[in-house]
Amino acid sequence: MNVGHPALEKFVARLLRRSTLSTEEVQALLHLPCRVAQPQAHFDIVYPGETVNHACLVAKGLVARFDQMRDGKRQIAAFHIPGDMCDLHSVVAPTAGWGISALSPSTVLFLSHAELRKLAIAYPNVALSFWRDGTADASVLAKWVGNLGRQDARSRLAHLLCEMGVRLELAGLGTRTSFVLDATQEQLADALGLTAVHVDRTMQALRREGLLATHGRTIDVVDWQCFAEAADFDPAYLLLGLPTRAGATQGLKMGRGMSSAA
Amino acid sequence: MNVGHPALEKFVARLLRRSTLSTEEVQALLHLPCRVAQPQAHFDIVYPGETVNHACLVAKGLVARFDQMRDGKRQIAAFHIPGDMCDLHSVVAPTAGWGISALSPSTVLFLSHAELRKLAIAYPNVALSFWRDGTADASVLAKWVGNLGRQDARSRLAHLLCEMGVRLELAGLGTRTSFVLDATQEQLADALGLTAVHVDRTMQALRREGLLATHGRTIDVVDWQCFAEAADFDPAYLLLGLPTRAGATQGLKMGRGMSSAA
DNA sequence: CGGCACATTGACGTGCATCAAACCGTGTGG
DNA sequence: CCACACGGTTTGATGCACGTCAATGTGCCG
Numbered sequence: 205m206n207v208g209h210p211a212l213e214k215f216v217a218r219l220l221r222r223s224t225l226s227t228e229e230v231q232a233l234l235h236l237p238c239r240v241a242q243p244q245a246h247f248d249i250v251y252p253g254e255t256v257n258h259a260c261l262v263a264k265g266l267v268a269r270f271d272q273m274r275d276g277k278r279q280i281a282a283f284h285i286p287g288d289m290c291d292l293h294s295v296v297a298p299t300a301g302w303g304i305s306a307l308s309p310s311t312v313l314f315l316s317h318a319e320l321r322k323l324a325i326a327y328p329n330v331a332l333s334f335w336r337d338g339t340a341d342a343s344v345l346a347k348w349v350g351n352l353g354r355q356d357a358r359s360r361l362a363h364l365l366c367e368m369g370v371r372l373e374l375a376g377l378g379t380r381t382s383f384v385l386d387a388t389q390e391q392l393a394d395a396l397g398l399t400a401v402h403v404d405r406t407m408q409a410l411r412r413e414g415l416l417a418t419h420g421r422t423i424d425v426v427d428w429q430c431f432a433e434a435a436d437f438d439p440a441y442l443l444l445g446l447p448t449r450a451g452a453t454q455g456l457k458m459g460r461g462m463s464s465a466a
Numbered sequence: 467m468n469v470g471h472p473a474l475e476k477f478v479a480r481l482l483r484r485s486t487l488s489t490e491e492v493q494a495l496l497h498l499p500c501r502v503a504q505p506q507a508h509f510d511i512v513y514p515g516e517t518v519n520h521a522c523l524v525a526k527g528l529v530a531r532f533d534q535m536r537d538g539k540r541q542i543a544a545f546h547i548p549g550d551m552c553d554l555h556s557v558v559a560p561t562a563g564w565g566i567s568a569l570s571p572s573t574v575l576f577l578s579h580a581e582l583r584k585l586a587i588a589y590p591n592v593a594l595s596f597w598r599d600g601t602a603d604a605s606v607l608a609k610w611v612g613n614l615g616r617q618d619a620r621s622r623l624a625h626l627l628c629e630m631g632v633r634l635e636l637a638g639l640g641t642r643t644s645f646v647l648d649a650t651q652e653q654l655a656d657a658l659g660l661t662a663v664h665v666d667r668t669m670q671a672l673r674r675e676g677l678l679a680t681h682g683r684t685i686d687v688v689d690w691q692c693f694a695e696a697a698d699f700d701p702a703y704l705l706l707g708l709p710t711r712a713g714a715t716q717g718l719k720m721g722r723g724m725s726s727a728a
Numbered sequence: 729c730g731g732c733a734c735a736t737t738g739a740c741g742t743g744c745a746t747c748a749a750a751c752c753g754t755g756t757g758g
Numbered sequence: 759c760c761a762c763a764c765g766g767t768t769t770g771a772t773g774c775a776c777g778t779c780a781a782t783g784t785g786c787c788g
Binding site: 222253269271273274277278279281282293296297299300301302321324325328329331332334335336338339340341342343345346347348349350352353354355394396397436438440441443448 | 484515531533535536539540541543544555558559561562563564583586587590591593594596597598600601602603604605607608609610611612614615616617656658659698700702703705710
Binding site for chain 2: 743744745746747
C-alpha cells in the first residue's frame with residue numbers, strides 16, 4: 205500500500221481539463237492511498253460481472269473496458285490511457301457487466317471506493333468533477349455507438365485513430381498526428397466491431413491513399429484535415445472544449461411543430 | 467412555469483430503484499420547478515451540438531438521444547421512457563454532440579440546470595444518485611456498443627426488445643413479455659445500426675420462429691427464456707440488481723500472469 | 729536455430745444495404 | 759361515402775462490404 209503515487213497527478217490533470225478544483229481538493233486527491241499492479245498484455249484485470257471495491261487508474265500502458273458475449277467474442281467499449289480511471293463509475297455501481305483488460309504491458313493503481321466516496325461527500329465539487337468525468341466517458345461511448353452503427357470500416361478506423369491521437373496528445377504522449385497506439389490489429393478489431401483481417405486490409409487502404417503511415421505501432425497521420433474528414437471526426441464529443449468543426453451537424457434536419465403547453 | 471409536476475414522481479421512483487434518498491431529499495426533488503412541452507413524433511427537442519441550460523425529463527411517450535453523421539444519417543444511442551432524464555448529464559456538460567428527438571407524441575419537462583446543481587451541492591447524496599443514474603445510462607451505452615459490434619441483426623433486435631421490455635415493466639408500463647414500443651421500424655433501424663427493410667425482415671423471422679408476436683406496436687414475447695437466449699440478454703448491465711443469468715460471462719477466458727509490484 | 733505472436737495474403741461465402749415498387753391503414757377533404 | 763394522399767410496412771432483385779478459413783510471411787526472443 206502506497207500513498208500519493210505520482211500517477212495520481214495525471215488523473216488530477218485529467219479532471220482539471222474539464223473541472224475546476226480548489227488547491228485543497230487537489231491535495232486531497234493527490235494523497236489518496238493506492239495499490240499498484242503491473243499486468244502484462246492480455247491480462248484481465250477485472251472479469252465481466254465481478255464486484256469490486258476499488259477503482260482502477262491507468263499509470264502506464266493501454267487498458268480496455270470490454271463486453272463479452274456468451275460465445276466468448278469480445279467487444280471493446282473503451283480504451284484507457286495513462287491518467288484515465290477505467291471504472292471511476294464503479295464507486296457508485298460496484299457490480300456491472302463489463303470487464304477490464306490490459307492490452308499492452310501496463311501499470312495500474314487500485315484506489316478504494318470507500319476513500320473516493322469519502323472525498324466525493326466531503327467535497328461536493330469533487331463529486332461534480334467525478335460525475336463530469338463519467339459523463340465524458342459516456343459521451344465517448346455514445347459516439348462509438350454512432351460509429352459502429354453508421355460508419356463503414358474505413359471511417360470507423362480513422363475515427364478511432366483521430367480520437368486516440370487527440371487524447372494521447374492531451375495526455376502528453378505524442379501529437380495527434382504522430383503517436384504510439386500499443387494495440388494489436390486483433391484488439392483494434394475488437395474495438396471496431398471488425399475482424400483482424402479486415403482491420404489489416406482497411407489499414408493498408410488508408411496507407412495506399414496516403415492518409416496514414418505506420419512504423420511498428422507508431423501511427424503517423426499525413427494530413428490531419430483530410431484524415432479527420434475521412435473519419436467524420438468532430439472533437440466536440442470529447443467534452444474538452446476543443447474547436448468544433450464548423451457547422452458540422454447542427455440543425456441538418458428540422459423537426460416539425462411542437463405544441464407548447466407551459 | 468410549473469412547480470412539482472407529477473411526472474417528477476416517476477423520476478424520483480427511477481432514482482430510488484438504484485439509490486437511497488432521505489424524505490427531505492425526495493421532497494426537494496419533487497418540488498423542482500419545470501416547464502412542460504408536448505413535442506409530436508419526429509420533433510427534435512435538442513439539436514446536435516446545442517448548448518442547453520435545462521435537462522429534459524420524459525413524462526409520456528418515447529424519446530431518443532441520437533448522433534448525427536455529416537451525411538445526415540442518424541444513429542440512436544439511447545431510448546428514454548417516462549421517468550427517464552434524457553440528459554441529466556447536461557448539468558455537468560451543457561454542450562455535447564448529441565441531439566434529442568421525440569419518436570412518438572410525447573410530454574417532456576424541462577428542469578433548469580441551476581436548480582439541479584443547487585440540489586446536488588446541497589445534498590451530496592443526491593449528487594451521488596445523479597452520478598449513479600448517469601452511470602446506469604453509460605452502462606446501457608456500453609452494452610449497445612457490444613451489441614452493435616458483435617451481434618447479428620436477429621440478436622440485436624431481440625436484445626433491444628428484451629431491454630425495453632424490462633425497462634417498461636419496471637416503469638409500470640406493461641410486462642416484459644407484453645408491452646408497447648411506440649417506434650417505427652425506421653427508428654428501430656436507427657437504433658440497431660440497420661436499415662428499416664432489414665429490421666422488417668428480421669422481425670418477420672422472429673415471428674416465423676414463434677419467438678414473437680406483434681399487434682400494431684404491441685410486442686408479445688412468447689417465451690421469455692428462449693427469447694433472452696436468442697438475444698444473449700443478461701439484465702445485469704441495467705444496474706437494477708436483477709437476477710443475473712447464471713455463470714454467463716464470468717471468467718470465460720483466463721488472463722496470464724500479472725506481476726504484482728505493490 | 730526454433731518457436732511464437734502478430735501481420736499479411738488469397739479464395740470464397742454471406743448478411744445486410746440498396747433501390748424500387750406494391751401494399752395497407754388512417755385521416756382528410758370533396 | 760368515396761377518393762386520395764401520406765406515413766408506414768412489406769416484398770423482390772441485385773450488389774457489395776465484410777466475414778471466414780487457411781496458408782504464408784516476418785520480426786523478436788530465448
